[in-house]
Structure formats: C-alpha cells, structure tokens
Amino acid sequence: MIPKVVVVMFPGLNCESETMVALKSAGMDARIVRWNELDKLSGFDGYVIPGGWSFEDRIRAGVIAAKDPVMNLIREESEKGKPVLGICNGAQILVESGLIPGIENRVQFGLAPSKYGYKCIWTKIKSVNKKGSCAFNSSINENEIIPIPIAHGEGWFITKEKGLLDDLIQHRQVVFRYCNQIGEFDETFPTNPNGSTCNIAALSNPRGNVVAIMPHPERASFVRQLPDLQIKRGSCGDFEKMESATSGIKIFESMKSFIRGRAEK
C-alpha cells in the first residue's frame, strides 16, 4: 500500500516542493493542494502543512491560516486518527488552531518571537520518547540525535497554563528537544536557537497523530543538503550518494509506517 498524502498549500508558504520531494522519497504518493480547494482535500491518508509565511505572517505567524475553513477539515481528519504534520509555519498554524497540544479545543500554546531574532542555522534535536510513541518517530530511536536546520523568527514554544508543560512531558507529547552535540539540553544559544521553553522543538497532541515541528526535516533528508563537508566530499561526483537519505527523512518514513499500520488494523 502506498500512502496518499497531501501538502496543504496556503498563500505565502514556500516549502511545498521540497516537502513533497521528501514525502515521495520516503515512499508516499504526495501531492500539493491549495487551501481553497476544499473538495480536493478530503480522503487522503495524511496531511502536511509546510513552512513559509502564510498570509505574510499578518497579525501573528500562522493565525490567519489557523482561522481558515480548511482547518476544520484537517481537524476532522485528525480526529479520525490520520497523521498531520506541521513544519515551521505549519507548526505555527497548528498551534494557533489549537490542534497542538490539543488537550482542550482552544489555543493553549504560543510560538512567540524568538529571543535571538530570525535565525537560519543548523541545530540538533533529540528524540526524547520511545520509538512509535507518535506518528512521526517510529523510525527514530529514543535519544537519537538528528542534525536539522531551522529558519524562523517566531519559534519559542511558550504557555501560561499552569501544569500544562509537566503534563505534556509526562504524557510524552514533547517529541523532539533541541540539544548540543552530546545530547545535553543546554538552554543557551545556539543549542536552543530561539529560547524555547524546555528546549522544545516539536510537540504532539495527546493521541500522537498530530505533530508541530519548528525545524525543517525536509531540508535534512538528503546528503546534498547537509552542511557537513566531510560527508559531502565523500559523495562528490556521485549523484546517487548525494541523493541518498539522511536522518531527517526518518520523520517522513515514520509517517508512512504509521499510515500503513492504521490500514492494517
């Protein structure tokens, strides 16, 4: 079974093509559908909202898209247990729509302007839960470190709700956290590139099928994308090696496994 997934395109998003390439490379049938083509959006096995600047980040990053009727459809599909991934601006949209953390049907988190302004740099994130605890980590070992780039100005996961953060940690809704080279959660820049609370890089809903991730896995999915020249040098001149997969693709492969697992049930 080849899962059919859709990249939901809002005006101003700009990572749809590379997200689709990564999804296809992970073994899924991916296509891009615009936010206003509601009739074409139902019936997919999974949904991805890519990065960019939806509606030019007017008012607050992601808030205009979060109020769009298409989010009702995505909410309904997520309630059926289908996987939904929001990357960067997609994550901001999921948070502003209340789908993340999704404990109550309201906005319980914010993605505030980063402490250090807009940053476009490589970071490291650590998978802090057991394999398969959510729809996007079944191919990733617990404590595995993934090099991954960020490109955002508003990525500071923050909440004012008392006890919510402890609940999220206890219920394994914190999926990835920014870490240093040896996996420690250093709270200073550049390990924590935006000041995010508890170094949170990705959050899920209680069911684990909806995840908001601020770094870009689609930009860390192939050898050609890596900043590490040593790895690249060994692949220079070899097209297949340059196009071979790296750790970011595991997030999309996990999505594929999750969809297949659902279909088998």
Next chain:
Amino acid sequence: MSVIELYVELKGYDATEITAFQVLKRLGFSELEKLKRREFYSFGINADAEKFKEKISAVDLLVNANKHLSSFELDKNSGAVFVKVQNELDDCSRLLKTLKQRLDFGEIESLKRGILWGLQLRSKNKLEMVKQITEILLVNKNFQNYQIIKGNEREK
C-alpha cells in the same frame, strides 16, 4: 515622570488591517464596521512633554513622514473601542538603547510598544464583542496581553 504615547499608522493601505477585517467578517462578526491598526509607543519621560513630542517627531526612526501618519492623541470621539496589544516578552531594550545612545534621548526612562487596534461596531454590547474579537484573533494570551480602552474608561 510623565507618559507620552505616540501612535503611528500607514498613510496607504495596511494589508494586515484589511486581512484582519476580512477574517473577522468571515468568522461572523458582521457588526464590525471598521478596523484600524496602529503601532504605539509609550514613553515614560523625565522632561517637558511638549518639547519631547517635538523632538521625537523630528527623528525618522519611528515615523517616516513619507509613509506614516503620527499623533499623540487617541481619537476618542470616533466612537471606536481601542485594544492595545503588547508582547510580554518584548522589553524594547534594543530600541531604547538606540534612542538613548545614538539619538540622544536621555530623558526616556521607560518604553513600551505594541499594536493599537481601533474597532467600530454596531453592537449594543460593544465591550463584550471587542473582548471576543481580541481573544479569537488579535491576541495569543500565552505571550501577549491586551487592554481595552473606551473613551477614558479602561477595562482589563
């Protein structure tokens, strides 16, 4: 210490203001007649207020006369209800440093900034509706706060 508030708006179309208005209409707030967006700067100063207003109006850091209109008063007779939205994590330290060190505004003791929304509604219960609109669209209470201002009355 006296407090001076500077309000800055675009002379031309403000795309954010138009988008917010359209989204609110779509969300069912048909009583909303007009929405106006301005940036505001609230200065705590230790100097003569009129001299400070002249001085701050003359520098083009906050106001570019080619594209902005500025004022020091809210139009309280317009019938609008105003909402001040502030990012709680923004201490304005970089702007304050620039004003003090590079532009010689040593008289500024404190600075706050944010967005001032002006809403004109047909509703009988204006304040309640403004609160709803603010919490649905204009504010994320996890890192922002707001203050509703109607004429001289203030409600938190």
